[in-house]
Amino acid sequence: xxxxxxxxxxxxxxxxxxxxxxxxxxxxxxxxxxxxxxxxxxxxxxxxxxxxxxxxxxxxxxxxxxxxxxxxxxxxxxxxxxxxxxxxxxxxxxxxxxxxxxxxxxxxxxxxxx
DNA sequence: GGTCTGACCGGCG
DNA sequence: ACGCCGGCCAGAC
Numbered sequence: 001x002x003x004x005x006x007x008x009x010x011x012x013x014x015x016x017x018x019x020x021x022x023x024x025x026x027x028x029x030x031x032x033x034x035x036x037x038x039x040x041x042x043x044x045x046x047x048x049x050x051x052x053x054x055x056x057x058x059x060x061x062x063x064x065x066x067x068x069x070x071x072x073x074x075x076x077x078x079x080x081x082x083x084x085x086x087x088x089x090x091x092x093x094x095x096x097x098x099x100x101x102x103x104x105x106x107x108x109x110x111x112x113x114x
Numbered sequence: 115g116g117t118c119t120g121a122c123c124g125g126c127g
Numbered sequence: 128a129c130g131c132c133g134g135c136c137a138g139a140c
Contacts, residue, residue, distance in 0.1 A: 011137085030122055034136095042136045047121035049137095054121095066122060073121035 011037065015049040018109050022063045025091040026107035027099055029067050036109040051076060062086040069102030 014037050022028050034043040046064075050073065054061035062083040066072045074083035074097065084094045093100035 031124095034122080039136070041123070041134065043122040044120055045122090045136055045138095048119095050121060052138095061121080064121080067124090071121090076121055 011039070011045065012049045012052070015046055016053050016057055016059055018113075019050070019053070019059050019061065019064055021109070021113070022060060022107050025105070027063050027065050027069070027087070027092060027102070027105050028107045028109060029065060029069075031067050032106075032108055032110065033064070036113070047073060060086075063090075063107075065099055065102075069099035069105075071097045071099070 015033060018033050018036065019028070030043040030046040033046045034040065037046075039045055050059065050061045050064060053059040054077070061073060062071075062077070064073065071083050071087075071094065074080045077083050084097065087094055087099070092105055099105055
């Protein structure tokens with residue numbers, strides 16, 4: 001039986017892996033990743049994992065937004081505009097801190113990684 | 115070992 | 128349309 005510490009470690013690992021798999025020009029939501037991991041409603045954990053991730057790991061956290069397509073995590077980046085700039089650089093248009101055509105740009109791990 | 119917070123989500127007034 | 132509320136999980140003090 002694996003220790004609970006290893007379990008949590010997998011949780012972070014999974015989040016990193018999924019975010020890394022997000023193709024350019026696509027965005028995903030914390031809730032979507034959370035659901036894919038089976039955490040269900042605990043989408044907050046996903047964002048939390050990101051906080052530790054984007055600083056040291058090469059995680060494109062800028063491709064992860066909330067269910068509304070809002071760049072909620074931009075304030076946690078080196079610069080608040082860094083996230084928006086990164087997304088626009090990849091072809092994602094941002095309008096007032098929210099992703100344009102969010103539903104169209106949405107990348108569902110549970111569906112794409114099916 | 116108890117308490118608080120956190121890059122969320124969905125529901126309700 | 129907007130604001131407030133609880134819920135849920137895991138880590139930090």
